[in-house]
Amino acid sequence: MIDLTVQVLKYYFYGGHTMGLFKSLVKGAMNVAGGVVKNINSFENVKDRAPNQIGVYIMSLNGKVKYVGRAIEDRPGQSTKGLRKRLQEHWRGAANCKPELFQYRNQITVSLKVCQTVAQAKALEARLIRQYDTVQNGWNLRYED
Numbered sequence: 233m234i235d236l237t238v239q240v241l242k243y244y245f246y247g248g249h250t251m252g253l254f255k256s257l258v259k260g261a262m263n264v265a266g267g268v269v270k271n272i273n274s275f276e277n278v279k280d281r282a283p284n285q286i287g288v289y290i291m292s293l294n295g296k297v298k299y300v301g302r303a304i305e306d307r308p309g310q311s312t313k314g315l316r317k318r319l320q321e322h323w324r325g326a327a328n329c330k331p332e333l334f335q336y337r338n339q340i341t342v343s344l345k346v347c348q349t350v351a352q353a354k355a356l357e358a359r360l361i362r363q364y365d366t367v368q369n370g371w372n373l374r375y376e377d
């Protein structure tokens with residue numbers, strides 16, 4: 233068995249296939265690393281690890297920002313206070329949430345921006361909705377003031 237392994241290694245390293253083997257190893261490592269990074273930002277992971285603080289969340293589908301939302305204390309129809317609770321509402325498909333977020337929840341990635349004040353969160357949300365134009369190209373219904 234050892235002889236066979238040595239022969240295979242000699243073939244790859246001395247037989248001109250070193251680059252092919254190296255490329256295969258690098259490609260495999262990149263696929264694994266990419267899967268780990270995607271998992272870290274997955275909606276499912278973020279919803280349970282997000283801080284329960286005021287902030288803004290950015291949801292992307294296939295690399296494109298589709299929805300920008302905020303988690304604040306005094307929003308009508310929002311029963312919860314922080315990012316974690318708000319994201320969990322979206323994950324469950326609560327009545328006050330976007331149906332698209334529930335529908336694509338296993339494919340969405342999430343980025344968070346913690347804010348110090350409600351005013352800061354509102355301003356950041358409004359700026360990001362305009363920046364990514366998620367009214368025309370996503371799931372936001374209107375531009376925020």
